[in-house]
Every structure is written in C-alpha cells, then in structure tokens.
Amino acid sequence: DGKRLGGLCLFEGCVPSKALLHAAALIDQAGGAAELGIEFGPPRVSLDLLRKWVSERVVGRLARGLAAAARAKGVEVVGGRAVFEGPRQLRVEGDEPQKIRFAHALVATGSAPLPLAGSPPARERVMDPSAALALPEVPERLLVVGGGYVGLEIGTVYAAIGSAVTLVETTDDLLPGVDRDLVQPLARRVGSRFAAVHLGTRVGELVERDGRVEARLGGAAPQPFDRVLVAEGRRARSDGIGLETTAVRTDERGAIAVDDRCRTDESRIYAVGDVTGEPMLAHRAMRQGVVAAEAIAGRPAAFDNMAVPAVVFTDPEIAWCGLGEREAGRAGRPVRVAKVPWAASGRAATLGRADGLTKLVLDPESGRVLGVGIVGPGAGELIAEGTLAVEAALTAEDLAATVHAHPTRSETLMEAAAAFLRGR
Structure with missing residues (x-):
C-alpha cells in the first residue's frame, strides 16, 4: 500500500x-x-x-x-x-x-x-500493539491481554513511563513454550514492576463506560482500566x-x-x-x-536453516535458538543440559546484574550443540554465537576451546561448554 x-x-x-x-x-x-x-x-x-x-x-x-x-x-x-x-x-x-x-x-x-476472542472492541481505548506503540497517552491503569513477547515488551515500556500495568495470560506461564529457567528471572522482575500479573486467567467482555474500559478477569468482579492492550497473537x-x-x-x-x-x-x-x-x-x-x-534468479537456494533465533527485548532479555530443553522432553529425545548462572560472571557483577543464566542443550554422546538459551541483559546480542554453534553443528569442545574475551558475558557460553565436558 x-x-x-x-x-x-x-x-x-x-x-x-x-x-x-x-x-x-x-x-x-x-x-x-x-x-x-x-x-x-x-x-x-x-x-x-x-x-x-x-x-x-x-x-x-x-x-x-x-x-x-x-x-x-x-x-x-x-x-x-x-x-x-x-x-x-x-x-x-x-x-x-x-x-x-x-x-x-x-x-x-x-x-x-488478532482481536480479543469473544469480545467486541471497545472503540479507541482498546489498542492493538501498533496503536500502543504510538503512545497516545500514559494511562493511569493499563490492562495488557497476553503474556507473550509483545505484551511483555510493551507492558515494560508503559510501566517505565508511569502506568500501573496489569497483565493477564490465559496459560499458566509467561512466554508459553519457552524453558522455565529462562523465564523465571523475567517473571520475578515483571512481578516487581507491574501492578499485577494474572496467569491462567481469561478476560471477559470489555465494556467502555465513563471514559474507561471495564474488564472482567476470570470470575472476579469487573475492574476499570484507562486503556487495554490486546496482544494475543497475529494472523x-x-x-x-x-x-x-x-x-x-x-x-x-x-x-x-x-x-x-x-x-x-x-x-x-x-x-x-x-x-x-x-x-x-x-x-x-x-x-x-x-x-x-x-x-x-535460477541459482541453487533453500531455506534450510537449522536455527532461527528468537529474542524477547524485556529486562532482562531472553534469547534462544535450536532445540529447547522442554521441547526435547516432549519429543522424548535424550539430551544433556549445561548451565552457567551469571552470578559466576565477572562482567555481570560489574554491571550489577547477576540475574542471568546461560544454558546449552547438547547431544549426550557427541557433545553437539543442539540448542542455546540465554537470559540476562544483552542476551539478544549474545545469542548470535549460539545460533552459529547450532547452525554449524559445533560441539561443546569447539566452544570450550575458543578463547573468549574477559571479562565478558560471552564467556558464559564457553564456561557452559566446559562444564559439559567436565561432567562426561
């Protein structure tokens, strides 16, 4: 257009x-x-x-x-x-x-x-992500419907600029499908910055009344909000x-x-x-x-990439690629997982942010890197090395033998690989 x-x-x-x-x-x-x-x-x-x-x-x-x-x-x-x-x-x-x-x-x-399922829009006070990013105002009370990356990112923005943010997610977890140990640091931080987080909760009909939007969260009585952000996926x-x-x-x-x-x-x-x-x-x-x-153009080409990284740009950031630990469990695939908490990272300590984690999902026999997950500030930049490791079929030995600059958070990838080798 x-x-x-x-x-x-x-x-x-x-x-x-x-x-x-x-x-x-x-x-x-x-x-x-x-x-x-x-x-x-x-x-x-x-x-x-x-x-x-x-x-x-x-x-x-x-x-x-x-x-x-x-x-x-x-x-x-x-x-x-x-x-x-x-x-x-x-x-x-x-x-x-x-x-x-x-x-x-x-x-x-x-x-x-996607619109909110089963509920007609309540005119201009019910926003989709594009409308919310236009910053029409700083609502005193904002309801975010959807605990995926869009709802979490935009909710983080509005909480920082002064809104009391209530987030509702129909499943029992934020970021459904992502490994729980990666989500936990974010869940703790969101819990301290948002006014409320309701998991396993559905939003009933939205009704606009007296310049506000009334929303029923689960079976509770309707609550008034100044704006509502619907972030329940895309089509x-x-x-x-x-x-x-x-x-x-x-x-x-x-x-x-x-x-x-x-x-x-x-x-x-x-x-x-x-x-x-x-x-x-x-x-x-x-x-x-x-x-x-x-x-x-007639050239040989195929979209055959083994790993497409995903990043949630919240604070802390979450990034992952390849095979996740939960995904491996559901598929019945044997894997070994090596983790390095950022409490052991000198660079994380200098930043005052030890609330991170780096994990590798590896083949237990060959040591091939099958998946990588990172949570912490800058995870979105760090995942590139993990994506290359999965795409190029690198092993834990390859990562452990690669000299990483010190002090950097990238060292945690090397250290996780070394931890796997020590545990063999």
Missing part, C-alpha cells in the same frame, strides 16, 4: 518498540544508580519529544535509508494496493490504477494482530489480494504454504515473512527474501 518502503517491523513493530524499550531502560538504570552512589531526580517524560525521537530519528532515518537503497539499485516503486488477477497478472488499486504482468511475483504482505495478511485466482494455497490462519525455496503452489509466485506463518520474525523474513531472490 502506498509508496512507503518498509514493513511492520520498521513502522509498527520491532524498531519502534525497541526504541521505546531503550528509553524505558534509561529510566530504570537512572532509578537504580543510587546503589552505586549516583542519584538522579525523578524522571520527567515528554511524550511529544519521545514520539518525535522515535518517528524521526529512528524510524524515519531507517525508512529514508531504504528509499535511498531502492533508488540506488534501480527499483521501480509503484504505489497502491495490488490484487492478483491470475498467475501472471495483478491490478494496482489506488490513485494510479494500472495492471502489471509479471514473470515472477513475491508476496510479503505481513500479518495483522497472516493474505485475504483480499486475489490469491483465489491463483493456485496459491493458504491454511486456516491465512498463512501461505511454501516449499524450501519459498515458492508457493503457483510456480511463478513466491512468498516470504509473516504471511508464510510462524515463526513471525523479521530476520526469518530477511533470510527467506534472499532465498526467494536466488531461486527466482
């Missing part, structure tokens, strides 16, 4: 959310500096300046860079909404309607947030683009089926990113885009 280059991640997702999480971290660090003998006054947050910084200095700068790159590479940008009219043609709707015939097409329409955006005129196949959640070359059932149409389903991660989409481009 339109001529704006860049997708959900840049304009409404990971980039603005991480910019706001950086601001939240500054507030938190200033508040904790008194332990070091450094005192600051209470923070004063200007939403206008914060919005401007995110939109102009962060998102705007990256968007301008994309546009410049497209011009430099001779990419023709057509503004409008594209709808397929068959396997070789589409029409563009908008101010400059036209029809385009193509040799190959690539669908990268992304995803859209592929494949409706309304004419796929029914092609052989492209979608599932019940709208995700387009593709092979390992990112090709759909229509041989001339490819698809990448969120529209192809889980995991809905920008870095997966980028890799898929490279594979699709190479396949269209």
Whole structure:
C-alpha cells in the first residue's frame, strides 16, 4: 500500500518498540544508580519529544535509508494496493490504477494482530500493539491481554513511563513454550514492576463506560482500566489480494504454504515473512527474501536453516535458538543440559546484574550443540554465537576451546561448554 518502503517491523513493530524499550531502560538504570552512589531526580517524560525521537530519528532515518537503497539499485516503486488477477497478472488499486504482468511475483504482505476472542472492541481505548506503540497517552491503569513477547515488551515500556500495568495470560506461564529457567528471572522482575500479573486467567467482555474500559478477569468482579492492550497473537495478511485466482494455497490462519525455496503452489509466485506463518520474525523474513531472490534468479537456494533465533527485548532479555530443553522432553529425545548462572560472571557483577543464566542443550554422546538459551541483559546480542554453534553443528569442545574475551558475558557460553565436558 502506498509508496512507503518498509514493513511492520520498521513502522509498527520491532524498531519502534525497541526504541521505546531503550528509553524505558534509561529510566530504570537512572532509578537504580543510587546503589552505586549516583542519584538522579525523578524522571520527567515528554511524550511529544519521545514520539518525535522515535518517528524521526529512528524510524524515519531507517525508512529514508531504504528509499535511498531502492533508488540506488534501480527499483521501480509503484504505489497502491495490488490484487492478483491470475498467475501472471495483478491490478494496482489506488490513485494510479494500472495492471502489471509479471514473470515472477513475491508476496510479503505481513500479518495483522488478532482481536480479543469473544469480545467486541471497545472503540479507541482498546489498542492493538501498533496503536500502543504510538503512545497516545500514559494511562493511569493499563490492562495488557497476553503474556507473550509483545505484551511483555510493551507492558515494560508503559510501566517505565508511569502506568500501573496489569497483565493477564490465559496459560499458566509467561512466554508459553519457552524453558522455565529462562523465564523465571523475567517473571520475578515483571512481578516487581507491574501492578499485577494474572496467569491462567481469561478476560471477559470489555465494556467502555465513563471514559474507561471495564474488564472482567476470570470470575472476579469487573475492574476499570484507562486503556487495554490486546496482544494475543497475529494472523497472516493474505485475504483480499486475489490469491483465489491463483493456485496459491493458504491454511486456516491465512498463512501461505511454501516449499524450501519459498515458492508457493503457483510456480511463478513466491512468498516470504509473516504471511508464510510462524515463526513471525523479521530476520526469518530477511533470510527467506534472499532465498526467494536466488531461486527466482535460477541459482541453487533453500531455506534450510537449522536455527532461527528468537529474542524477547524485556529486562532482562531472553534469547534462544535450536532445540529447547522442554521441547526435547516432549519429543522424548535424550539430551544433556549445561548451565552457567551469571552470578559466576565477572562482567555481570560489574554491571550489577547477576540475574542471568546461560544454558546449552547438547547431544549426550557427541557433545553437539543442539540448542542455546540465554537470559540476562544483552542476551539478544549474545545469542548470535549460539545460533552459529547450532547452525554449524559445533560441539561443546569447539566452544570450550575458543578463547573468549574477559571479562565478558560471552564467556558464559564457553564456561557452559566446559562444564559439559567436565561432567562426561
């Protein structure tokens, strides 16, 4: 739609959310500096300046860079909404309607947030993640529906800038599916910063009354909130683009089926990113885009990556890749797990953050690294080494024999590998 280059991640997702999480971290660090003998006054947050910084200095700068790159590479940008009219043609709707015939097409329409199941929206006070990241105000009381990474990240931002945040998750755990020892440090910190966390709880109908939204949490009496954020997942955006005129196949959640070359059932149409389903991660989409481009160019290519890392940019951060400990247990696969608490890390001590953990999931016989999990500040940067280890089929001996700089948190990967070797 339109001529704006860049997708959900840049304009409404990971980039603005991480910019706001950086601001939240500054507030938190200033508040904790008194332990070091450094005192600051209470923070004063200007939403206008914060919005401007995110939109102009962060998102705007990256968007301008994309546009410049497209011009430099001779990419023709057509503004409008594209709808397929068959396997070789589409029409563009908008101010400059036209029809385009193509040799190959690539669908990268992304995803859209799911509404709260069983409850109609209560107008503007019920926000999806994109609306919440626009920072319409600092609500006195914010209800976050969903204990996945989106709800936790945005809830962290609003808690830092002054909202009393109540989080509700229908399952019994935050970040369902992630190993519990990775989630526990985050759960403790969230418990101390949010007003309340309700697990195993469903949200009933949302009713807007007297400028607030009343929500029933489980079987309790309705509670008033100034705003509600619904973060219960996303659905592929494949409706309304004419796929029914092609052989492209979608599932019940709208995700387009593709092979390992990112090709759909229509041989001339490819698809990448969120529209192809889980995991809905920008870095997966980028890799898929490279594979699709190479396949269209006739080169040998396949999306056959063994590990796609995932990161939750809360405080502390959580990152993982490859086989998780719980996943191995469910599959009945024998593994050995090596852990290093960050209480033993000199670098973590200098940062005043010993509440981290590094773990390796390994094949018990060969010592091959099957999965890596990290929780702690900077986990998102540290997971790259773990992803390489899984992708390249490295062993514990490879990691243990690699010299890591001291003092750094990356040493904990080396130390976990050494712990595995000592326990053989």
